[in-house]
Amino acid sequence: MTDITAATGDPCISDTAGTPADDTTLRLLSTSDLAGIDISLTDVVDTVEGAYRTLAAGRSDNPRKLTVKPSDGHSVSYAMLGRDGSRDVVAIKTSYKHGLHKGREEQHYYTSLTLYDDVTGLPVAMMDCGRIGSLRTPAVSALLARECAAPGARSALVIGTGTQGRLALPFLLTTLPGLDRLMLFGTHPQGIEAVRTQLRAHFPDRDVEIVTDARAAASDADVIVATAGAHTPAAIEADDLKPGALSILVGHGLAPSTLLRADRVVATSEAQMKVTGTDMADADGNFPAVDTEFPPVLAGAAAGRTAPEQRIFAYNSGLVVTDIALGHRFAQLAIELGLGTRVPLWR
Known part of the structure; x- marks a missing residue:
């Protein structure tokens, strides 16, 4: 087995001593x-x-x-x-x-x-x-929130309690520690408890507010992360969003209007959004133009947000x-x- 060198320049981590240099095991x-x-x-x-x-x-x-x-x-x-x-x-x-x-x-x-x-x-x-995947995806959502949320964002709503929803809040608090209201919409009691367990494991002094009306909760949220499965009853519309809201789509829970009427659109990959996000297209199967992809935002070559009042839609599709x-x-x-x-x- 080959040695592995960390991207940060850490020393090589050797496999078993004496392993042949050409071993393909x-x-x-x-x-x-x-x-x-x-x-x-x-x-x-x-x-x-x-x-x-x-x-x-x-x-x-x-x-x-x-x-x-x-x-x-x-x-x-x-x-x-x-x-x-x-x-x-x-x-x-x-x-x-x-x-x-x-x-x-x-x-x-x-x-x-x-x-x-x-x-x-x-x-x-x-x-x-x-x-x-269960770690990478909420980490990307958290980075999107850090770069695209309105200044002074204080509240977050997570939709869904599956694999991607369970670590969404701990990661959001890692990049946006100023969040002081955490809301969750879910339909599976075991999933809701799993979200609470993960949050307390990483932030023992924090708890989550369970909401039963996702659209009403969205009107109070600065950041919305939609991670639910295809059968979720949640479908946040553009009219439900407050000025300056950031909506991040991972799975389901946002209606197409949140994309089609967004003031600014950010995607991890525009090409992948058009492959995996077909349910968000308009009646003719078309998507609005993406204002920027996310890698240039992190690199400082593009802005995630250009005005405090913008309602931003961000599409989180995994990049390999x-x-x-x-x-x-x-x-x-x-x-x-x-x-x-x-x-x-x-x-």
Whole structure:
């Protein structure tokens, strides 16, 4: 197994001593392997932000994702290839979800990430990408909030209590510590409790206000993060938003009007928004122009917000370079801990 070098210039983390330099053994990191790795919210945010900055500098590659979906819409599959220029790592991510017409508990979802060292040409690791995504996506939302929320933002509403909703508030508080009103709209009692548990784990002195009218709550929110599944009853309209509100779409919970009537539109990727956000298009299937993509905002080359009263719509679609960066960080930590199973796949 190849050595792994952190993007920050940390010393190489060697694998098992005595491993041949040309060893192509693949390290498999399972869900349980990754679940035992401790990583701070700040570490995640910094890693994701670094990936965006490297992409904005033109040193990384993030091609448009490939999508396969059957005519009846019962499943969807994605494949994403990318290269992280600060780590010299190439990777491919795959994602497959089955049972889209069923409830969350009846669906099957599998996602994986395979990393290769582009200096040595050797494999780094193949891992379950579930935890990577559950951390990366709310970290991006938190960065969008930091850059695009109105000055002095104090209130936030999260819609949805699934995987992406459960860490949304801790990450928002990491980048916007001045938030003093935290609201949550959810329809699953277990999910609501999971959100509370995650919030208290990271911010023991904070709690969340459970709201039953999402549209009324939206009128009081400076930041709205919509993470719900497709069956959510929530559908925030543009008229529900206060002046200066920032609406971030991750899953569902925002009506198309929040995009179509926004004063400013920011997207992590305009191309990916047009692939994965078709339910937000107008009656003719068209999207309004994106005012800026997010990587240049983080790099200081574009503004996230240009006026305090703007109602901003931000589309958070995952860029594989952020998965690569965070996956590489987890691979570093896993190798330090001796985790994973070595498989001679190419022998």
